[in-house]
Amino acid sequence: MTNAGEAFEEACRRLKLAGIAEARLEARVMIGNALGVDGTVVLGRPAADISAGEKDRLKAIVERRVRREPLALILGNREFWSLSFRVTEDTLIPRPDSETIIEAALAWASERNDVADILDLGTGSGCLLLSLLYELKNARGLGVDISAAALKVAAENARALGLDDRARFAKGNWGDGLRESFDMIVINPPYIPEGDIAGLAPEVSLFEPRLALSGGADGLDCYRAVIPWLPRLLKSSGRVFIEAGKGQFPAVADLLEKHGLRPVDFIKDLSGIERCVTASGE
Ligand SMILES: C[S@@+](CC[C@H](N)C(=O)[O-])C[C@H]1O[C@@H](n2cnc3c(N)ncnc32)[C@H](O)[C@@H]1O
Incomplete structure (x- = not known):
């Protein structure tokens, strides 16, 4: 015994x-x-x-x-924004840094009462979209991902949180094929330079999906791919909240400006890194 x-x-x-x-x-x-x-x-x-x-x-x-399998994958869930999210080998494990996006988006939404439609591009486990829908009771949202396996997990999370009546999920390549426009767009794209991945902790490099990590040679490929869709997807009164990797915020802001959006703010995470770039359509 x-x-x-x-x-x-x-x-x-x-x-x-x-x-x-x-x-x-x-x-x-x-x-x-x-x-x-x-x-x-x-x-x-x-x-x-x-x-x-x-x-x-x-x-x-x-x-x-x-x-070195991450504890979140072994247990099958991770807390984000005080909510429990199922995670699998097909989803990024939600990071506390990404709560900066939620804080910034909610602060903006609190100044207005008309946030009705939210788009989450690269939704993964659905943690960004579902945390926002949990807080913004009158909003509905769409989560897009290129990974069908991740979308299945996101849909399960929506059901488990009782948000499936306001959350939809669709497979797609960033904004391709989307016809609607949105008040709020949140994006946490893969942004790690390809060559850096092997040097990360084994929990990340061996167990998290490459599709959720790799931002190409300089880490910026997904920003280059997703930002051109935003002017059409964002309502003129709307706002975009994009997560940036360490030191990437000036390049992200340049890309936003190049595509006709106006960078408004760079919000730091708890480690003092500019983590969330916000931009307006006006
Ligand atoms: C860094 S993860 C973010 C996941 C989740 N939003 C979060 O914050 O934890 C990036 C997500 O983008 C998705 N993705 C990668 N390329 C994509 C593309 N071309 N179109 C749509 N989603 C894509 C990945 O499958 C992954 O789920």
Whole structure:
């Protein structure tokens, strides 16, 4: 027999050896998941025995994490904007940095009462569109992605959050084939320079979809591809919110201007990086 405390310490030891920085924090989440209760509750009673099945479940989770699979993929979900999103190997794992887009978009929406139609280009798990629809109760939205597998996950997330009556999803290449125009457009395109991907943490380079990461040789290919669609898709009174990689905001602003949009603001994330470029159609 093993007790919860021993199983936890063994998980911590293996995670530390594998170079996982937050080993104790992750081990607590893992033991909670393996036992089907909150990890803090399990560790509140470290002398309690755990069953052979629970021990095996924990071991299987630890094995996957030791191979550097992201915890979000092992557990199948990640929190974003305090909501739970299902994630798979076909979706980018939502990043806290991207909450900068939500904050900026909601701040803009709060100054007006007429945000009715939202477009999310490259929707992935649907985290941007669904967080906005969760907050803006009178809005409806469309999420577009070139990955049919990602769209399936986004649609499941919409159902799980009770937002499927206001969210639609469509397969497409950025704005190609879209006929409508929108009050708000949010975009988090792939923006990592192709040559940098192999040097990223194995959690990213080995497990996240290349289609969601690679922005071509200089990281800007997807901005060049998506921005030309925006003047037609954005209502004249509308606003675009685009995520930019570190140091990319001047190039993104130039592209927006070149295509007739007016860059309005560069909003920093919590690390002080200009993460969200906003632009208006007027
Ligand atoms: C960086 S991920 C962002 C996902 C999600 N919006 C988020 O913020 O977590 C970029 C997304 O763009 C999608 N994508 C890549 N090329 C595309 C294209 N040509 N047209 C539409 N979507 C595309 C990818 O499949 C991926 O889901």
